[in-house]
Amino acid sequence: MIEKVRAVIFDLFHTLTSFEVSGTPGASTAEILGIEPEIWNEHWFKDPPDYCLGLVPVEIPISRLARQLNPSVTEQQIALAIKTRHLRFRHALLNIEPETINGLRELRLVGYKLGLISNCGCDEIAHWDESPLAPLFDAAIFSCVVKLKKPDPQIYHLAAEKLTLEPADCLFVGNGGSDELAGAKRADMTPILLTRHLEAIRPTQIPKVMPFAQIYVRTINDLINLLRNGLRRY
Numbered sequence: 001m002i003e004k005v006r007a008v009i010f011d012l013f014h015t016l017t018s019f020e021v022s023g024t025p026g027a028s029t030a031e032i033l034g035i036e037p038e039i040w041n042e043h044w045f046k047d048p049p050d051y052c053l054g055l056v057p058v059e060i061p062i063s064r065l066a067r068q069l070n071p072s073v074t075e076q077q078i079a080l081a082i083k084t085r086h087l088r089f090r091h092a093l094l095n096i097e098p099e100t101i102n103g104l105r106e107l108r109l110v111g112y113k114l115g116l117i118s119n120c121g122c123d124e125i126a127h128w129d130e131s132p133l134a135p136l137f138d139a140a141i142f143s144c145v146v147k148l149k150k151p152d153p154q155i156y157h158l159a160a161e162k163l164t165l166e167p168a169d170c171l172f173v174g175n176g177g178s179d180e181l182a183g184a185k186r187a188d189m190t191p192i193l194l195t196r197h198l199e200a201i202r203p204t205q206i207p208k209v210m211p212f213a214q215i216y217v218r219t220i221n222d223l224i225n226l227l228r229n230g231l232r233r234y
Contacts, residue, residue, distance in 0.1 A: 005112070005190070005227065007169060008113075008114055008115070009114075009116065009160075009170050009171065009172045011175060011177070012116055012117075013118065013124070014201060015173065015174050016100055017096055018197040018201055021197050022097075024088045024092050025088075026088050029062070033070055034077065035066070040065075043065055049149070051121045052120065052143045053144060053147050054121070054145060057121075057122070058122075058124075062078060062085075066078055066081070086123055089125075090130075093128060093130065093131040094127065094132070096132050099221060100220055103224060104133070104220065106224055107220070107227075110227075112227075115141070115160075116159075117155055117156065117159050119177075125142050125144070128142075141158055149178070150178045150183050151178060151180055151182060151184075153186055156189055167187050168189070170189045172189040174192075174193070175194060175197060176208075176209025176213070179212075181209060185214070190215070191212060191213050192214065192215045192217060193209055193210060194216075194219070195217070
């Protein structure tokens with residue numbers, strides 16, 4: 001049966017905003033801690049479950065990982081890294097590309113409900129209510145609040161429930177991190193890869209996550225054009 005799409009659910013970081021695209025100032029956590037960025041990211045992006053589920057503050061996983069990867073790291077470095085990280089996430093949430101804001105507004109204008117699902121710690125979304133993104137979403141689901149994280153099907157089902165829709169009525173748009181596209185498909189949503197931020201962050205990641213997407217687009221405007229041309233889900 002052909003079902004018309006009624007909602008678009010987005011990932012947040014590296015899909016709608018990122019340090020790189022928003023021009024966030026300040027040194028990265030890895031740089032402040034004296035750790036090679038690739039090594040830090042390799043460990044950090046394994047999503048420390050206690051942190052992403054909101055069970056511990058960010059200070060705990062950062063301190064734990066910093067000491068593991070750089071035994072000579074100082075308390076001053078750790079404190080500066082945490083403070084700078086907070087400011088950088090605030091900047092990324094407040095400085096959203098106009099085309100992203102306009103694209104989300106257009107989706108709402110033509111009748112689509114908008115949802116958000118993010119694997120994140122409480123500190124990362126501390127300034128969500130100040131973001132120009134916040135008023136554009138009908139439902140925002142954060143892992144640290146609901147104690148679920150992608151790719152668990154329950155978090156996708158919760159988002160659909162908040163939108164008063166079935167998962168099959170929803171598109172899920174993300175960058176492919178945390179196995180989110182495969183998770184969306186298992187949850188009966190249509191997975192779409194959006195590459196705008198990956199191009200600026202890790203372009204080599206794009207071909208690796210493409211197989212998990214049913215469709216891929218570069219920007220939200222590209223997605224809108226697809227929807228205008230009658231994108232439907234089978």
